[in-house]
Amino acid sequence: MPIAYPAILDLRSDEEPVAWKDKDAMLYALGVGLGSDPLNQQELPFVYENGLKAVPTLATVVAMTTGYSRLIAKSGINFARVVHGEQAVEWRQPLPPEGEAVVRSRIAAVHDKGERGAILIVETELEARGGDVLAVLRSAIFARADGGFGGGSEGEAEPHQVPSRPADLSLDFPTRPDQALLYRLNGDRNPLHADPDFAKMVGFPRPILHGLCTFGITCRAVLQAHADFDPARVKAHQARFSAPVFPGETVSVDLWRDGDVVSFEARVKDREAVVIKNGKSVLA
Numbered sequence: 544m545p546i547a548y549p550a551i552l553d554l555r556s557d558e559e560p561v562a563w564k565d566k567d568a569m570l571y572a573l574g575v576g577l578g579s580d581p582l583n584q585q586e587l588p589f590v591y592e593n594g595l596k597a598v599p600t601l602a603t604v605v606a607m608t609t610g611y612s613r614l615i616a617k618s619g620i621n622f623a624r625v626v627h628g629e630q631a632v633e634w635r636q637p638l639p640p641e642g643e644a645v646v647r648s649r650i651a652a653v654h655d656k657g658e659r660g661a662i663l664i665v666e667t668e669l670e671a672r673g674g675d676v677l678a679v680l681r682s683a684i685f686a687r688a689d690g691g692f693g694g695g696s697e698g699e700a701e702p703h704q705v706p707s708r709p710a711d712l713s714l715d716f717p718t719r720p721d722q723a724l725l726y727r728l729n730g731d732r733n734p735l736h737a738d739p740d741f742a743k744m745v746g747f748p749r750p751i752l753h754g755l756c757t758f759g760i761t762c763r764a765v766l767q768a769h770a771d772f773d774p775a776r777v778k779a780h781q782a783r784f785s786a787p788v789f790p791g792e793t794v795s796v797d798l799w800r801d802g803d804v805v806s807f808e809a810r811v812k813d814r815e816a817v818v819i820k821n822g823k824s825v826l827a
Contacts, residue, residue, distance in 0.1 A: 546619045546661060546692040548653065554617055556610035556648040561669075563605050567729075568597045568640040571604055574726035575759035576716055585772045597640040599777045600762040602632050602678040603755050604729045606667045611648045618650065618663060620686035627754050628662065629683035631781030635676045637774055644677060645670045651681070655694035660687040662699065681781075702783060702821040705806040710797035714764050718752060720791040726756040751787040757794060757818055758782060761809055764796035765824045769805050775827065782807070782822040794818065803827075 569590045572578060575598060578590035588596045616622075651666040663684040669677045719725070723736040731753055734741040742750045762780050770776040788794060792811045796819075799806040803826045809819035 546653065546686075546689055546694070548655075548692050548694040551618055551650050551653055551663075554614055554650045556608075556614040556646075559608045559610040559646045560643065561605055561608060561646050562641075562643045563601070564641045565592050565595055567604070568595060568601055571601045571729055571759070572598050574722070574729055575600070575756060575763050576718065576722070577763060579717075585767075588772075595640040596772075596774055597638045598759060598762060598766070599634055599638055599774045600632060600755075600759040600780060602634070602638050602669060602680060603630065603758065605638075605644065606646050606669045606678070606680050607730065608646050610646060611665070611667060614648050614650070614665065615663075615684065618686075619689070620661065620663065620684070621688040624660070624686065624688035626685045626687065627682065627784055628685040629681075629781070629783045630755065630758050631681045631779070633679045633779045634777065635678060636671075638677055642677075643672045645672075652698065653694055654699055655690055655692055655696050657690045657696070659690055660685060661689040661692065661694070662686070683783075703781065703806065703823040705797075705808055705821065706799045706801070708799070710808075711800055712768055712798045714768060714796050714798070715793050716760050716764065716796065717793045718760075718788065718790055722756065722790040723750055723752050724790075726753050731755070747787065749789060752790050752792075754784040754787075757784070757788050757809060760794050761796050761807055761819055761822055762824070764798060764807065765805050765826075768798055769800055769824075769826060777824060778827050779823070779825040781824075783820045784818070785820045786811075786816045786818045788818050 572589035648667040652664040805824040807822035
């Protein structure tokens with residue numbers, strides 16, 4: 544079913560209640576590599592219930608509900624040709640390590656790229672019980688088979704440009720061979736991240752790491768380098784996904800700081816692959 548434009552812009556998900564417990568916050572932290580050294584006193588509060596903190600990008604797990612998936616299905620795009628292109632999160636207040644909320648999503652924009660496909664911008668609000676918005680998430684979905692539906696091609700936000708100077712700091716984060724198997728327990732059970740035969744069928748030599756896991760690793764880098772491991776200091780985090788990471792590889796995060804803005808990119812040095820581009824984090 545082709546994209547129906549402009550009717551697609553009226554698509555909304557139903558409000559969906561969500562809840563997360565302390566073990567969800569700890570599992571997410573382990574999934575993005577925190578706690579690999581159990582004696583690290585700065586990382587321990589993210590994986591131990593005594594004084595537990597939530598990694599801010601836990602919001603990407605809490606907010607990705609069945610309602611979000613149904614909304615994408617209603618759009619008419621070909622799921623077999625879909626790529627998660629960008630992710631952004633803005634926190635209105637710190638995400639607690641456990642809580643209850645309501646999630647609602649909408650198609651905020653759609654861009655027609657003709658033969659190159661279509662880009663859907665999905666906006667999701669995470670609202671705490673009581674009416675306070677915890678976070679607003681924006682996902683760019685690149686539907687490679689769905690261009691030419693008659694929509695406009697303009698209006699995309701310009702990607703954030705990282706500084707041209709050498710990085711101020713670079714941090715290396717080894718991933719485990721079973722990192723994707725661990726991270727998928729947060730809810731994304733796409734077989735691309737677990738099944739070798741499925742991965743080969745869609746063109747990869749083996750299962751790949753979730754893009755949102757790499758996204759979480761870059762947030763971890765900002766927490767470590769520029770926020771003293773205080774989640775409340777991270778107010779926004781956004782990036783473009785440019786290449787996959789294979790579990791077991793080391794992700795190197797390059798960081799530049801200019802005032803309250805931290806720019807970042809992520810690479811796998813062994814393959815000379817840039818896996819995250821145009822990264823921007825805003826500090827309180």
